[in-house]
Amino acid sequence: MADCNPGTSHNSELVTKGNLSQTCVNCYLSYKDFLVYYSGNYERLIQFCQDHGLLRKQAFCPHCGNKCRLDLQKKAFRCYRLYAPSLKKAKRRCNYYLSLFKGTWFSGSLMDVETVLFFCYIYVSDFFNYRIVRTELGLSDMAINDWSSYSREVLVQWCIQQKKQIGGPSTTVEIDEAKFGKQKYNVGRVVEGQWVFGGVCRQTREFFMVPVDNRSSATLLAVIKDYIVLETTVVSDCWKAYNCLKDEGYIHLTVNHSMNFVDPVTGAHTNTIERRWRELRD
Known part of the structure; x- marks a missing residue:
């Protein structure tokens, strides 16, 4: 399996709650690598999610078509284009706002991005259990149950969408x-x-x-x-x-x-x- 180099760009579509796009299937990033390079660095963390199709890289204003600017502090895309409603009125700022997380895996979550990614890593590993998640992430049993159910639903949908023959002679x-x-x-x-x-x-x-x-x-x-x-x-x-x-x-x-x-x-x-x-x- 090829290594996933930090900062490497990947051509993958946005993974939203209604779209199970295929993302980065040929890379590997260990838990240790992730901690060393991404933990505590919000900018790198967002870039990681964007490169792997978990978050959108850009957004355009539906009102004026201008490319929005990403404000990491406010976790949103904003349109700052100046426009004049009419010849007699002064220019105004568009101020279109779109949350960075809207329509994605992270939308509606009270957990930060890093915690969500750590949970996903533990969930798909062989050592997942409630005690480990409580100890490592400090989550309540209710939160663990909700995220486990949601993750399971997504994985089941992914499994059902796969269309590939398996097996063969000697298997x-x-x-x-x-x-x-x-x-x-x-x-x-x-x-x-x-x-x-x-x-x-x-x-x-x-x-x-x-x-x-x-x-x-x-x-x-x-x-x-x-x-x-x-x-x-x-x-x-x-x-x-x-x-x-x-x-x-x-x-x-x-x-x-x-x-x-x-x-x-x-x-x-x-x-x-x-x-x-x-x-x-x-």
Whole structure:
């Protein structure tokens, strides 16, 4: 993975709450590097967010078309162009104002930019838990829960938007379906929600998630052909919809979850995809 050099410019679109643009997928910046170069330096921090598409780099006044000036102290773009309403009146300053954070990941947040970025770093790491976030960032459990839920929603949307085949010869892809929804009166079985079909490659950790209307063989097979390369070893539970996979160019292994977590003969299991579901629900 290529290093992300501090101050390097990246061609990426603005990531807003309604737009999951792809940003800087080939760079790496360690937690230590971030602390040394960006922590406590607000100007560098804003530049980092702009270079990675998290904040807009420029804004134009909708009234006069003038390019606005970024005021870091006020965290906003402002238009200072002078104009005359009429020939008889003195010139006035436009004073159009646009918050630097409006429509972005940071809008509406009571946390500063640095804290939000640190939270995101911890959230996507392998060591995320409430105790660590409370200790490192001083956030309340309510704030941690809100940001965790929001981050999870964005990640789920990102996963669903991906369209890439995974697997191939000599690789193993685990597949499974899960239903995401609400429980009636918080007890009993799930009575409403959305079926999601997913798969994860053990070797590369690449995965896909696709909302489906049902779990029929025709529906799931269509998704499998779209997302999994032929000749892949596919591991699933014993759901009857998967019985056709051997006839479709895949090597198919199953595990009977009513009897074992791991098949005693083939060693087949779906622990990796099951973990993905748990991470999405936590």
